[in-house]
Amino acid sequence: xxxxxxxxxxxxxxxxxxxxxxxxxxxxxxxxxTLRRRNLAGGTKPLKHWGFRNETDxxxxxxxxxxAYLRHMATSSLSRKHLREAPCNIQTAQAQHKELASAYEHxxxxxxxxxxxxxxxxxxxxxxxxVMTPYGVIITAMANWWRRGENYAAIRAYEKMGIPxxxxxxxxxxxxxxxNVIEEGCVLIGCGGARTQEEGARQVAGWFExxxxxxxxxxxxxxxVHIDLMxxxxxxxxxxxxLACTEPGIVDWLKAKGHxxxxxxxxxxxxxxxxxxxxxxxxxxxxxxxKSLIEQLKARGFEVAAVDxxxxxxxxxxxxxxxxxxxxAA
Numbered sequence: 618x619x620x621x622x623x624x625x626x627x628x629x630x631x632x633x634x635x636x637x638x639x640x641x642x643x644x645x646x647x648x649x650x651t652l653r654r655r656n657l658a659g660g661t662k663p664l665k666h667w668g669f670r671n672e673t674d675x676x677x678x679x680x681x682x683x684x685a686y687l688r689h690m691a692t693s694s695l696s697r698k699h700l701r702e703a704p705c706n707i708q709t710a711q712a713q714h715k716e717l718a719s720a721y722e723h724x725x726x727x728x729x730x731x732x733x734x735x736x737x738x739x740x741x742x743x744x745x746x747x748v749m750t751p752y753g754v755i756i757t758a759m760a761n762w763w764r765r766g767e768n769y770a771a772i773r774a775y776e777k778m779g780i781p782x783x784x785x786x787x788x789x790x791x792x793x794x795x796x797n798v799i800e801e802g803c804v805l806i807g808c809g810g811a812r813t814q815e816e817g818a819r820q821v822a823g824w825f826e827x828x829x830x831x832x833x834x835x836x837x838x839x840x841x842v843h844i845d846l847m848x849x850x851x852x853x854x855x856x857x858x859x860l861a862c863t864e865p866g867i868v869d870w871l872k873a874k875g876h877x878x879x880x881x882x883x884x885x886x887x888x889x890x891x892x893x894x895x896x897x898x899x900x901x902x903x904x905x906x907x908k909s910l911i912e913q914l915k916a917r918g919f920e921v922a923a924v925d926x927x928x929x930x931x932x933x934x935x936x937x938x939x940x941x942x943x944x945x946a947a
Contacts, residue, residue, distance in 0.1 A: 647662065647664065647665045648664050648665055648666050648667055648779065648780070648781060649779070649781060650775065650776050650779050650780065650781050650782075651781045651782065652772075652782050652785075653782060653783075653784050653785070654752060654753040654781040654782060654783050654784075655752065655753070655783050655784040655824060658827065659827030659828050659829065660827075660828070661752045661753075661783070661828060662752070663751040663752060664751065664752060664753060664781070666944065667749070667753075667780050667781075667943055667944050668749055668750060668751045668752065668753070668943075668944065668945075669749065669751060669798075669942060669944065669945035669947075670751060670801045670945070670947055671798055671800050671801045671850070671853070671945070672797075672798045672799075672849075672850045672895060672942065672945075673850050673851065673852050673853055673895045673897060674897050674945035674946060674947055675896070675897030675898050675945060675946045676724070676726050676894075676895070676896045676897050676942055676944075676945050677726065677727060677944045677945065677946050678726065678727045678729060678942075678943040678944040679721055679726050679727070679728055679729065679940050679941065679942055679943060680729045680730075680731065680743050680774070680940070680941035680942075680943050681717075681718060681721075681728055681729070681730055681731070681741075681743060681939065681940060681941075682730070682731040682733070682740040682741040682742065682743045682939070683730060683731065683733040683740070683741065684707075684710060684711045684714045684741045684929065685711075685733040686733055686734070686735045686737065686738050686740070687705075687707055687710060687711065687738055687739075687741055687929075687932065688707070688738035688739075688932075689704050689705040689707070689931060689932045690738060690739060690761075690763065690932070690933075692739065692761055692764070692932075692933040693811070693812070693842045693933050694839075694840050695840075695842065695887070695933065696931065696932055696933035699931035699932075700931075703931070704931070705928055705929065705931040705932050706928055709928040709929075710928045710929035710931075710932065711929075713924065713925055713926050713927075713928055713929045714741065714929055714939070716924050716925065717902070717924050717926065717936065717939065720902045720922040720924050721896075721902070721940075723922060724896045724900055724902075724922065726896065729774075729778060729943060731743060731770060731771070731774050732770070732773075732774065734766070734770060736766060737764070737766055737767050737770060738763075739761075739763075739764050739767070739932070739933070740767055740770065741929070741932075741934075741939055742933070742934045742938045742939055743771075743939060743940060743941040744793040744794055744845075744934075744937065744938050744939070744940060744941050745757065745759065745764070745767065745792045745793050745794060745934075745938065746759060746764070746767035746768050746770070746771045746792075746793065747768070747771040747775070747793055747941060748793035748796045748941070749941060749942055749943055750783055750796075750798075750825075752783045752828070753780070753781040753782055753783035753784075754771075754775055754780055754781070754782050754783055755782075755783050755784060755785070755786065755793070755796065755821065756768055756771060756772060756782055756784075756785040756786065757786050757791050757792050757793055757817075758785075758786040758787065758789065758790045758791050758792075758817055759790065759792060760790040760792065760811060760812045760813070760814075768785075778943075780943065783824075784824060786817050786820060786821060787820070788816040788817050788819070788820035789813075789814035789815065789816030789817035789818075789820070790812065790813060790814045790817050791813045791814070791817030791818060791820070791821055792812050792813050792843060793941070794807070794812075794842065794843030794844065794845045794846070794934075794937070794938055795807035795808065795809075795812070795813040795818065795843050795844050795845070796821065797844050797845055797848060797849070797850075798850070799850060799856070799871070799874070799876075800850070800853070800854075800874070802829065802830050802831060803830060803831045803832075803833075803874070804825055804830055804831075804832055804833070805833050805835055805844060805848060805867070806818050806821060806822055806832060806833070806834050806835065806844070807835045807837050807843055807844025807845075808834055808835065808836050808837065809836075809837045809838060809839040809840075809841060809842065809843070810839050811839035811842075812839070812842055812843060813843070815836075818834060819834075822834060833867070833870060835848075835864065835867055836864075837864075838862075841862060842933070842934075843938070845892060845937050845938070846859075846886065846889070846891060846892055846935075847859040847862050847863050847881075847886060847891055848863060848867065848871075848891070849891055849892065849893060849895075849937055850895060851879065851895055851901065851914070851919075852895065852899060852919075854874075854875050854876050854877060855876065855877050855879065856871055856876045856877070856878060856879070857878075857879045857881050857891050857893070857910060858871070858878050858879070858880060858881065858891070859880070859881045859882070859883060859885075859886035859891050860878070860880045861882070861883035861886070862883060862886065879910065879913050879914075880909075881907065881909065881910050882909050885906060885907050885908070885909055885910065888904070888906040888907070888927070888930070889904055889906070889907075889926065889930045889934065889935030889936070889938075890903075890904055890906050890907030890908075890909075890910060890935075891907070891910070892904070892934070892935025892936055892937040892938060893907065893910070893935070893936050893937060894936050894937055894940050894942075897945060897946075899917075899918060899919045899920065900919065900920045900921075900922075901914055901919055901920070901921050901922070902921075902922045902924060902936055903921055903922070903923055903924070903936065904923070904924060904925070904926045904927070904930070904935060904936055905923045905924065905925045905926075905927075906925075906926075906927055911923055924936065926939075
């Protein structure tokens with residue numbers, strides 16, 4: 618009797634299985650956790666599995682932080698204003714965050730969670746303490762002293778997930794909401810002084826210039842906290858911008874790159890209406906308060922999951938601030 622053909626009964630041929638195993642092993646080697654993956658001279662190789670080319674490809678994995686120990690603290694002029702006038706109802710905020718997680722589940726995104734720590738009441742804003750790049754994670758340098766422990770918690774989380782660290786900011790304060798990948802190989806770095814200092818911004822800019830990226834610094838008023846409050850990519854060559862508070866030079870720069878601009882009104886922007894998450898494939902998670910943006914996106918055929926984040930955003934951030942994209946499929 619002849620031996621069965623390779624791959625019979627649903628199995629793969631031996632050579633194909635061997636190739637697959639070797640490819641998986643190589644991914645583990647290239648993406649292995651390390652505290653500094655960056656090639657100091659530039660030319661760092663992109664990760665095989667984690668990371669992304671841009672902020673608009675299909676999101677497959679996201680890092681969220683639990684609001685279990687959330688407290689309303691004065692992290693910015695906006696959160697300070699709400700603290701004075703109408704402090705956050707924590708239970709309502711926690712319920713809103715649960716709805717936000719459900720929106721990611723609706724779109725089939727794998728959710729990874731930071732381990733909640735009672736000493737870290739602002740850990741829900743996962744984009745502040747770190748930011749993903751095609752080469753690994755940047756560990757930032759938080760401005761508020763009571764948030765600096767979030768950086769250490771992020772390192773532990775990435776070690777547990779096996780995601781390497783590209784490098785750590787050491788020259789000055791720098792927060793993830795100021796690292797804005799506009800398109801592949803091009804980043805807009807915000808610098809408002811209060812949360813991201815020029816020294817930190819220029820250190821990160823220098824790293825990516827060595828990698829061959831185009832880098833644009835945006836000097837913003839500290840009132841606006843981070844650049845992702847006013848400029849966030851929606852889809853390839855389509856970007857949401859609050860024209861009322863964004864430097865005209867930045868707008869002209871985006872248009873020169875062929876980006877079409879969707880204007881988000883100032884009032885909506887101050888309610889974190891321009892701080893949304895692109896899930897890719899013309900799908901967006903946006904705050905219900907951003908009525909103008911949602912209407913414009915739906916008119917273009919986008920699927921929009923609208924989530925009420927009004928209460929949780931009183932503590933200082935929006936949907937984009939509360940999510941760290943870990944992997945996007947090209």
